[in-house]
Amino acid sequence: MKQENQSSVSEFLLLGLPIRPEQRGVFFALFLTMYLTTVLGNLLIILLIRLDSRLHTPMYFFLSHLAFADVCFSSVTVPKTLMNMHSDDKSIPYAGCISQIYFFILFGYIDNLLLAVMAYDRYVAICQPLHYNTIMRPELCVSLVAGSWCFSNLHSLLHTLLLDRLSFCADNTIHHFFCELTALLNLSCSDVSLHELLILTEGGILVILPLSGILGSYIRIWTTVLRDPSAKKFFKVLSTCGSHLLVVALYYGTMAEVYFFSSSSTSNDKRITASVMYMVVTPMLNPFIYSLRNRDMKRALETLVNRAKFFMSKDSI
Numbered sequence: 001m002k003q004e005n006q007s008s009v010s011e012f013l014l015l016g017l018p019i020r021p022e023q024r025g026v027f028f029a030l031f032l033t034m035y036l037t038t039v040l041g042n043l044l045i046i047l048l049i050r051l052d053s054r055l056h057t058p059m060y061f062f063l064s065h066l067a068f069a070d071v072c073f074s075s076v077t078v079p080k081t082l083m084n085m086h087s088d089d090k091s092i093p094y095a096g097c098i099s100q101i102y103f104f105i106l107f108g109y110i111d112n113l114l115l116a117v118m119a120y121d122r123y124v125a126i127c128q129p130l131h132y133n134t135i136m137r138p139e140l141c142v143s144l145v146a147g148s149w150c151f152s153n154l155h156s157l158l159h160t161l162l163l164d165r166l167s168f169c170a171d172n173t174i175h176h177f178f179c180e181l182t183a184l185l186n187l188s189c190s191d192v193s194l195h196e197l198l199i200l201t202e203g204g205i206l207v208i209l210p211l212s213g214i215l216g217s218y219i220r221i222w223t224t225v226l227r228d229p230s231a232k233k234f235f236k237v238l239s240t241c242g243s244h245l246l247v248v249a250l251y252y253g254t255m256a257e258v259y260f261f262s263s264s265s266t267s268n269d270k271r272i273t274a275s276v277m278y279m280v281v282t283p284m285l286n287p288f289i290y291s292l293r294n295r296d297m298k299r300a301l302e303t304l305v306n307r308a309k310f311f312m313s314k315d316s317i
Contacts, residue, residue, distance in 0.1 A: 009168035011091045012184075016084050016177045017276075018269040028085045034284050035078045041287030042067035045297070052300035058121050058136040063290060065145050066114045070283035073107035076100055077178040077279055084177070097179040098160055104178070105156035109206065113148035115248055116210035120144075122241050123217035127224045155206060162198065166190040175268050176275070207255075214248055243290050250285065254278035 019027050045067040049055045077100065084090050092100070124135050159181065169189040176183050181199070185192045218241070225237050254277040291297045 009094060009172045011093050011172065012097050012179065012187075013090045013173045014080075014084055014092055014177060014179070015173060015175050016081065016090060018272060024085050028082060031078060031082055031085070031280065034280055035074060035082070038074045038078075038280070038284040038287075039071050041284065041291075042071045044301075045287050045290065048297060048300040048304060052303060055296060055300055058141045059118065059125070060296075061141050062114055062118045062121060062145065065148075066111065066118070067287070069107050069110045069114065070286055072103070073111060074280060074283045076103045076107060081177045092179065097174075097184070098164060100179045101163065101181055101184070102156050102160040105159055105181070106152050109155050110148055110152040111251060112207060112210050113152060114145075115244070115251065116213040117144045117148060118244055119214040119217040119248070122244060123220055126221050126237060126241075151206075155202075158202070159195075159198070162195050166192065166195075176272060178275075178279075180275075211252060218245070243294060246289050247282075247286055250282045251278060254282060 017027060046064050049060045049064045080092065080100070121136060125132050128135065163181070163184065166185075166188040167190045168184075168187055171187055174180070174183045174187070185195055221237065221241065254274055291301065
């Protein structure tokens, strides 16, 4: 870390959510409930996939990594937000702020890549069903996930290393509930043109490419379905891809609202609200979306519950 960073700014102040003091208790309970639901729901998905051999398929292998990334993504910001709501101390150390940005970019982008990988898996399953086991072999699945984690780490490391080279002056107030990259760039006294160019080019490309892959996969899927239209085939595809499409729409829709559709005239409160949607609400909804619309997950959950009842009744005898 540069000495000038340490001498100028040692900590930042997070103003938090735009709520009144008398509303803190209500929002604290709400955010705590959503966070616990996110953690427990996604961990339950990982547990079900781990325990049920019927779920040892490429699709659920990717889903387990997505669930893990969602838990980590929420854990980057929500615990600190809860602490700030509970106390009057809004400060976060400089190193803590940089670390928060690193993990925010890391887990946010791994979600991005895993959604693209899952779309490719659905494309192979529907458009090339006879070759599915040959194409989606275990080695390829592991390589796709490992590559996603590696690329996400390099992407995040690049931004944080450049950020650590910047100088920060007197103003250390961040008008957000977490250390957002663009908010920190606005506080810097240094020339941030290189960083802004990197966000527009490298960051934009690394978002557009996976999104293009997702859209391309689903265009091919629906083209295949429309070649031989039937109600049975349509509902089968809908049940197979509906959950993934809903998650993609929530993830990219809220992200686009914050980083693409909002302008300089957009109030900071609206940007914060949109950030809450993709950082807190979307990871919480993912377990419900994948569980409620998925027969395999329902059967696995029923099996787990029946096992628990059996062992409980056995212990009580």
